[in-house]
Amino acid sequence: MNYSIDTYGYPLGFKVVDGSTPSSLTLNMTGRQTIKVEACHLMGHQREVVLTEGGGAAWRLTSDEGLHLKGTDLAPFPFGYFNAGLQGDLLNRIRYYSNFLNIPLMDVNLKLDNEYWLLGSFVDGSGKGVANPTQVEIRLKSQFSDEQIIHLIHRAINTSPAMAFLKSELKSTFSLTINGKRKVLSELIDPMVDIPMDPFLRYQEPLRPIVGKESERNIIQKLRSREEGDISIAPPGSSSKIIRNIKGQGHFLEEPGITEIESWLALPGMSHFLFISDEGGTSKAPSGLGLLSSGIAFCFITQIARYIENMKLNVDGVRLVQFTPFSISEGADNHFHVGDAESIETHLFLNGSLSEDMFEKLLNMSARTCYLHATALNSLQPKITLIHNNNELSFV
Numbered sequence: 001m002n003y004s005i006d007t008y009g010y011p012l013g014f015k016v017v018d019g020s021t022p023s024s025l026t027l028n029m030t031g032r033q034t035i036k037v038e039a040c041h042l043m044g045h046q047r048e049v050v051l052t053e054g055g056g057a058a059w060r061l062t063s064d065e066g067l068h069l070k071g072t073d074l075a076p077f078p079f080g081y082f083n084a085g086l087q088g089d090l091l092n093r094i095r096y097y098s099n100f101l102n103i104p105l106m107d108v109n110l111k112l113d114n115e116y117w118l119l120g121s122f123v124d125g126s127g128k129g130v131a132n133p134t135q136v137e138i139r140l141k142s143q144f145s146d147e148q149i150i151h152l153i154h155r156a157i158n159t160s161p162a163m164a165f166l167k168s169e170l171k172s173t174f175s176l177t178i179n180g181k182r183k184v185l186s187e188l189i190d191p192m193v194d195i196p197m198d199p200f201l202r203y204q205e206p207l208r209p210i211v212g213k214e215s216e217r218n219i220i221q222k223l224r225s226r227e228e229g230d231i232s233i234a235p236p237g238s239s240s241k242i243i244r245n246i247k248g249q250g251h252f253l254e255e256p257g258i259t260e261i262e263s264w265l266a267l268p269g270m271s272h273f274l275f276i277s278d279e280g281g282t283s284k285a286p287s288g289l290g291l292l293s294s295g296i297a298f299c300f301i302t303q304i305a306r307y308i309e310n311m312k313l314n315v316d317g318v319r320l321v322q323f324t325p326f327s328i329s330e331g332a333d334n335h336f337h338v339g340d341a342e343s344i345e346t347h348l349f350l351n352g353s354l355s356e357d358m359f360e361k362l363l364n365m366s367a368r369t370c371y372l373h374a375t376a377l378n379s380l381q382p383k384i385t386l387i388h389n390n391n392e393l394s395f396v
Contacts, residue, residue, distance in 0.1 A: 002042070002043055003043065003206065004042065004043060004072075004074075005042060005048060005062040005064065005074055005075055006074055010060075010208070010209060011209070011218060011219070011220065012061070012062050012074075012076070012219075012220040012221070013060065013061045013062065013285075013286070014059065014060055014210075014219070015057065015059055015060075016060050016207050016208070016209070017210070018210065018283070019053065019056035019057030019283045020056045021055045021056065022055045022281030022282070022283065023053050023054035023055040023281060023287060023289075024054065024055075025054055025161065025287075026054070026092065026280075026289070027281045028092070028093070028328065028337065031328065032326070032327035033054030033325070033326060033327070034054070034323050034324065034325040034326075035052070035053060035054065035293040035326065036051075036052040036321070036322070036323055037049050037050070037051050037052075037293050037294055037320075037321070037322040037324070038050045038052075038203070038321050038322075039199070039297040039298065039301055039319060039320050040199050040318070040319040041301055041305060041317075041319065044070070044072060045065035045069060045070065045072075045302060045305055046062070046063070046064050046072065046074070046075070047064075047298055047301050047302075048061065048207070049061050049062075049297055049298065050207065051286055051290050053283070053286065053287060053289075053290050059219075059290070060207040060209075061081070062074075062075040062076075062220075063076055063077065063078055063081065063294075063298040064076070064077065065302065066231070066265065066267075066269070066270050067231045067233075067269065068231050068232060068233060068234045068270070069233075069234055069306070070309075074222070075273075076220060076222075076273040077265060078295050078296075078299035078302055078372070079114060079246040079263075079295065079371070080248075080263040080265070080273050080275070081291050081294050081298060082114065082246075082291075082292055082295030082296065082299070082372055082375075083112060083114055083247075083248040083261075084248060084250070084261040084263050084275035084277065084288070084291050085162060085289060085290070085291035085292025085293070085294075086163075086288065086292060087112050087249075087250035087261045087288065088259050088261060088287065089161065089163075089279070089287070089288030090110065090112075090136070090156065090157070090160050090162060090288070091108070091250055091251075091259045091288070092160075092257075092259075092287075093157070093159045093160045093339075094108060094153065094156045095108075095252065095257075095279065096156070096159070097152045098152065101152055101155075103144050104142065104143075105140050105141070105142050106140065106141040107139070107140060108138075108139075108140045108251060108252055109138075109139045109249065109251045110136065110137070110248075110249065110250045110251065111137040111139070111249050112137075112248045112249075112250070113134070113135040113245060113246065113247050113248070114132075114134050115131070115135075115243065115245050115246075116129060116130065116131050116132070116244045116246075116371040116374075116375075117129075117244065118242045118244075118369065127368065127369040128369060128374075129303075129369045129370055129371040129373070129374045130371070131372075131374045131375040131378065132380070133166075133382060133383050134166055134380065134382040134383070135383045136382050136383065138385070138387065139387040140387070140388060141388070141390075142388065146393050149388045150393060153384070153386055155336065157382075158331070159328060159337040159338065159339045160339045161326035161328065161339035162289060162292055162339075163339065164326075164339045164340050164341045165292070165326075165341035165375075165376065166375065166380050167379055167380070168340070169377065169379045170343045170344065170376040170377065171189060171343055171377060172188075172343055172345070172346060172367070172373050172377070173188070173190060173191035173343060173344070174189070174190065174191075174347075174348060174367065175191065175193075175195055176348050176350070176359065176363050177195060177198070177349045177350070178350055178352075178356060178359045179351050179352070180198075182195060183356055183360060185363075186360065188363065188367060191345050195347055196347055198319065198349050199319045199320075199321060200349070218276070219275070219286070220273065220276070221274040222272075222274075223262070223272040223273060223274055225271070225272035226269060226270065226271050226272065227265075227266065227268055227270045227272075229267075229269055231268060231269035231270075232268070244265060244267070244371075245265070245266040246263065246264070246265055247263070247265075247266050248262060249261070249262050257278055257280015257281065257282060258276060258278055258279070258280065258284065258285070260274065260275075260276055261274070261275045261276075261277065262275075263275065277290075289324075293322065295372060296324065296344060296370075296372045296376075297322045297346075299370050299371060299372040300320065300322075300367075300370045300372070303365070303366040303367075303369045303370045304348075305318065307362055307365050307369075308362070313352065313354060313358070313362065314352050314353045314354060315352035317350065317352075319348075320346055320347060320348045320349065321346075321349075322344060322345065322346045324342070324344050325341070325342040326339070326341050327341075327342075328340070343376070344373065344376055348363055
């Protein structure tokens with residue numbers, strides 16, 4: 001796909017398929033659903049995905065990198081999607097238990113920080129991505145006791161599949177198809193399932209918005225806000241930590257089930273982006289789980305593109321299909337639900353003139369340096385700060 005994400009003047013995100021039913025997980029019902037993300041590299045560091053949610057609705061979403069990675073800064077960076085997805089899903093569960101327990105909440109605001117760092121180098125193959133525990137600040141007001149609010153937030157966190165993704169140790173699986181032929185992997189775990197259709201074959205024409213009022217919703221926006229300072233080009237590696245801190249803040253909008261989340265990379269000159277998520281099951285925007293899953297796919301392609309760029313490899317046509325299962329099950333009683341996440345299954349498609357071993361090395365290197373696969377691989381208990389009526393509560 002040799003076009004820019006702004007070539008056709010479409011929004012940064014829009015619906016391409018109407019869902020047949022609402023996502024049961026978004027509605028906090030028990031069950032298991034798998035989110036599918038089909039991703040293609042466009043040009044530079046630009047990418048697009050087709051995100052298919054559990055209820056069947058599908059979205060075309062776009063991503064780019066900032067100028068520090070020699071991107072064009074036209075669309076949100078991958079971490080922004082992941083940060084927004086965590087917030088949207090957690091806000092969903094807070095809203096659900098507020099209604100279920102009949103505990104009305106006021107002025108609910110979320111702040112969520114992710115921190116990642118890279119050791120080693122893309123050039124010599126020693127690069128490794130590392131994730132630190134997510135920090136969450138939940139600030140709200142109510143006319144209820146601190147104990148009731150703590151109970152509500154505990155339930156919300158335990159039900160959230162997004163929070164389960166952070167807390168679980170998930171060993172990802174991969175397949176690799178080179179110039180149309182599947183390669184047997186020698187290092188990473190192959191899921192040993194049939195390969196899905198190549199996105200280049202499924203989507204041979206540029207995606208267009210479906211006709212309808214919902215498709216016109218501006219679900220992703222680049223804001224005018226920008227971090228102070230001048231942009232510095234990121235090095236391909238370092239013997240010391242290269243830390244990336246991603247900040248976000250989210251809240252409910254007046255429209256039922258709709259959340260608004262702002263996310264940005266805390267580096268000089270970085271742009272802020274705004275995400276709308278629909279946690280009410282009406283598919284007016286992607287869900288938090290959908291944004292989270294898209295961020296993982298975008299991040300993985302970024303690592304591939306950076307390695308190709310730095311090593312000047314003869315590779316093109318980078319695309320992948322990713323499946324991420326989530327579930328909600330009954331807990332100790334009929335009302336205490338438990339969220340869960342399962343391992344990411346990624347099918348990578350590459351074209352080029354490298355040796356098979358070099359293609360596999362490219363996959364291995366990208367898997368090691370992908371910060372969000374590192375997040376999945378490790379159990380990272382989120383650090384929760386709960387502020388009720390302007391008082392910080394003890395929350396364990």
